[in-house]
Amino acid sequence: MITSMRSGRFVALALLPSLLLYCFFVIVPVFWSAYYGFFEWSGVGATKGIGLQNYAEALQDPVFWRALKNNLIIVAASIFGQVPIALVLAILLNKNSLFHRFVRSAVFMPMVLSTVVVGLIWGYIYHPQFGLVNFVLEAVGLDNWTRGWLSDPDVNMYAVAVPIIWNFIGPYLIMFVAAIQNIPSEIDDACLIDGAIGRKKLLLVTLPMIWNMIKVVIVLCIAGSLKAFDQVFVMTGGGPAQSTELLATYMYNNTFNIYRYGYGSAVSTLIVIISMLMIGVSQVLMRGKES
Amino acid sequence: MPESTTAARLQPAPRRRWPRPGVTLTNTAMLLYALATLYPLIWLFQSAFKTNQNFFEKPFALPDTWVIENITRAWALSDMGRATLNSTIVTGSAIVLTVLLGALTAFVLSRFRFKGRTLLSGVFLLGMLIPIHSTLVPLFIMMNQAGILNTYWALILPYTSFELPLAIFIMAAYMSAIPKEIEEAAIIDGSGYWGIFVRMIFPLTLPAISTVAILAFLRYWNDFAFALVFINEPSLKTIPLSLAIFSDGFGTDYALTMAAMAISVVPTIVIFLIFQEQIMKGMVAGAVKG
Numbered sequence: 320m321i322t323s324m325r326s327g328r329f330v331a332l333a334l335l336p337s338l339l340l341y342c343f344f345v346i347v348p349v350f351w352s353a354y355y356g357f358f359e360w361s362g363v364g365a366t367k368g369i370g371l372q373n374y375a376e377a378l379q380d381p382v383f384w385r386a387l388k389n390n391l392i393i394v395a396a397s398i399f400g401q402v403p404i405a406l407v408l409a410i411l412l413n414k415n416s417l418f419h420r421f422v423r424s425a426v427f428m429p430m431v432l433s434t435v436v437v438g439l440i441w442g443y444i445y446h447p448q449f450g451l452v453n454f455v456l457e458a459v460g461l462d463n464w465t466r467g468w469l470s471d472p473d474v475n476m477y478a479v480a481v482p483i484i485w486n487f488i489g490p491y492l493i494m495f496v497a498a499i500q501n502i503p504s505e506i507d508d509a510c511l512i513d514g515a516i517g518r519k520k521l522l523l524v525t526l527p528m529i530w531n532m533i534k535v536v537i538v539l540c541i542a543g544s545l546k547a548f549d550q551v552f553v554m555t556g557g558g559p560a561q562s563t564e565l566l567a568t569y570m571y572n573n574t575f576n577i578y579r580y581g582y583g584s585a586v587s588t589l590i591v592i593i594s595m596l597m598i599g600v601s602q603v604l605m606r607g608k609e610s
Numbered sequence: 611m612p613e614s615t616t617a618a619r620l621q622p623a624p625r626r627r628w629p630r631p632g633v634t635l636t637n638t639a640m641l642l643y644a645l646a647t648l649y650p651l652i653w654l655f656q657s658a659f660k661t662n663q664n665f666f667e668k669p670f671a672l673p674d675t676w677v678i679e680n681i682t683r684a685w686a687l688s689d690m691g692r693a694t695l696n697s698t699i700v701t702g703s704a705i706v707l708t709v710l711l712g713a714l715t716a717f718v719l720s721r722f723r724f725k726g727r728t729l730l731s732g733v734f735l736l737g738m739l740i741p742i743h744s745t746l747v748p749l750f751i752m753m754n755q756a757g758i759l760n761t762y763w764a765l766i767l768p769y770t771s772f773e774l775p776l777a778i779f780i781m782a783a784y785m786s787a788i789p790k791e792i793e794e795a796a797i798i799d800g801s802g803y804w805g806i807f808v809r810m811i812f813p814l815t816l817p818a819i820s821t822v823a824i825l826a827f828l829r830y831w832n833d834f835a836f837a838l839v840f841i842n843e844p845s846l847k848t849i850p851l852s853l854a855i856f857s858d859g860f861g862t863d864y865a866l867t868m869a870a871m872a873i874s875v876v877p878t879i880v881i882f883l884i885f886q887e888q889i890m891k892g893m894v895a896g897a898v899k900g
Contacts (some may be wrong), residue, residue: 326722329803333718333827335732337711337774344771345737348748355748408643413637416794418637424886425644428651431891433832433880435850436871439649442865443657450668451653485647493890539897553854567743574747575839580888584751587744594741 321585356585361578373585382561383586386569387593390477393547393565394597396480397540401488403531409495410521423496427489434486438553441482445469445554454455469555472562479551486550487543491536494551498532501523534605541601545594566590612676613687651875658872662865673835680869688870693852700762700848704769708817708826711770714778717807720782721793735773746839753840763849764840777822784818785811811845821892824885828878835849847876864896 356373360366372605373386401441408426412419427436444451445468453465502525510520526533548567551557557568564572570590656660658680668674685691696896703845719731755757758767777891781894796806839849848854856870881888 326803327724328727330718330722330724333714333803333807334872337715337778338730340711340767340771340772340836341734341737343752344749345740345745346733348745348752349740352744352748356749408640411640418640422640422644425647427886427890428879430883431828431832431852431878431889432651432875433853433856435832435834435876436654436875439853439867439871441772443649444867447865449669451629451669454669454720482801485650485806489893490639493894494898497894524669535898542739546741546743553834567741569748569807570743571839575752578748583747587747592739592743594744595739604765 346374348564349588352455352584352586352587352591354584355581356588358581358584361557362408362580366581369581374589376582377586377589381571382564383566383589385561386557386566389483389563390547391546391566392476393483394541394544396484397476397487397544398537400480401491401535401540403517404484405488405491405495405536406533408492409499410525412492413496413499423492426492429486430489434549435553437486438550442551442554445478446487469563470559472560475555475563475587479554482550482554483547491539494532494536494575495529538598539604542594542598545590545597558587566593622787623869651879654868655864655872655874657868659863662863665864665868666735680865681873684869684873687866688850688852689844689847690852690870690873691851693847696762696846697831697848700765701827702767704766704773704830705763705826707766707770708773708777709823712774712822713781713812713819714807715813715868716778716781717775717811718776720785721790721811730756734778737772737775743835746835750839759840760846762846765830765833765836766862767824768836768840769833773826773829776825780822780892780895781813781815781818784815788814824881824888825892825896826880828889832877843846 331518347608357368357370358366359373371521383551408422409590412422443449447453447465447467452468456462456464466474469475506524506528510516510524515524516589523547545566547565548571551565552571555563557564557572561569566586567590568581570586653669656672657669659676659678660680661675661677664671664674708711715734717825719727750759758764792810792814796810801809811860830876832850833848833852837848838854841847841851853870853874856867
C-alpha cells in the first residue's frame, strides 16, 4: 500500500476519467429518470410539470401490474426451474473428468449466445405452423395440444420462461459444482466410516453443506429474472394484447412506441425501486433463515 | 521408464472393470441432457443450409441438399457486412476503453491508501445492482441533449460504464495479490506512479485483463437493449439489431434468417470453445458480485 502524500494527485488524476464516465452513465440516469418522471414530454416541444401524475397513473394501470406479475412468473420459473435442474446436474456432474466437463460446457453454452438469436430460435421452435413443438405433438398424435405457444394468453408466459431458463442455467451449475467440490475430503471419509452413502449422504451431508450456495443462487435468480427483456422483446414484444408484457417491455413500449418520455421515466424509476425492494427482501429472508 | 510400466502392468486388475449400471444410466441421461441443450443450436446450423421447402417439411432432418448459397445471400442481402464492421468497431473500442480505465482504477483502489477508498469501492459495486433497462430512457434523453445519439459513442460509453464495476473488481482482486515490494523497488529506482502502472502492474495483470476483455467482448458483441434504443441510423446498426430487424423484413424467408443468425453466432462460439474455463469463472464471479 502506497500512502505517501505525493500520491494524492496521482490518485485523483487516475480515478477521474472512470469515475466521471461511471457517474454520468450509471448513477446520474437513475436520478434523472426520477426527475423526468414529474413531466409530460413527447420528445419534442415543451415539457410540462405534472407532479406525481405519471407515477400515480402507472400504479393504477392494470397492465403495469400484469407486467409485474409476469416478471414474478419469470422469477418463479427461475427458482423452481433453474435451481433444481442446476442442482441435480451439479450432484451428478461434479467430477473433473472429460465427460463431466463436456456436459457442463454444453449446459453453459447458451450463455454466450446473443439474446436476440436465442429469442429468434425459440420463436421458430414455438411457431404455430412449422414450429418444432407442434411438429412433435402432431407426430405423436397429440394434435389437440398444438397451439400458438406465444400467442395463447393461457400459456405464453410459461412458454417464454422456458428459453430464459435454458439460457441462464450455466452459471448456477458451475457455482453448485464449485460448492460441492469445496466440501473437504475428510467429510467424505467420515461419511464412509459412518455408513452415510448414496441418498442418505446427499440429504444429510451434501445438501446441508452447500445450503449457503443454494441461498446465494436463489437471490441471484431473483435479481437476474428482473433483468429479463431481450428474449421476450424479440419473441413477442410484450404482446399479443400485452399478455407477455414485462416491466422493461412496458417501459420500452410506452416510451419509444407512443413517445411518452415522462411516463417511461416514471416507470423506469419504479423498476429501480421494485428491483431494490426485491433484492433487499430476498437477502433479508435468506439471512433470517441462517440464524 | 520401463520399470514403472512393468510395475503398472503387474498391479491387480481393478475389481470392477465395467461401470455399475446406475452410472451408465446417469451418464446416458447426462449425455442426452447435453444434446438437448445444444439442440436448438444444432437445429439452427442445419436449418441454415436448407431450402424453405425443406425447412417446412422436415424440420428435424438434415438438409436434403446443403444450400451453401443461403449464407452468401444472407451476407449480401441483410447488410451483415456493414453490421459486422459496426459491431467490431464498437466492441473493439469499448474493450480498449474498459481495460485501460478499469486497470487504472483497479490499480489505485487495490494499491493506494487514501480517504474515501472504501466508499468509492462501494459506489462501484452499487452500480451492479442498478437494472440496466431502467437507465434506457434517461440515457436516451441525456445523450440526445449531448448530441451523441446515433454515433458509435452512444454505445461505446454506456457499454464501458456498465462493465467497469466487474472489470475493476476482477482486476483489483488480481492486483492485490501482487507483492508490494515491486512498487517499493520501483520507487527507489525513481519510477513515477505512471511508470509503475504502465511498466509493471499492467503487464503483471495480463491474465486478469484477458478475462475482462473476453467477458466484455461477449457482453458488447451480443448487446441488444442499448443498440435498440440508442441507434436508429441504419448504417450504424450492430449485428443483434440488424438480426432483429432482418427477421421482420424477410419474415417468410426462414432459410435466409437462419443463415444470418448462424453467421452471427460463429464468433462467440469460437471464443467460447477457446476460453471456456476463463469465461465460466469470470461470468460466475460477475454473477456473484452483481
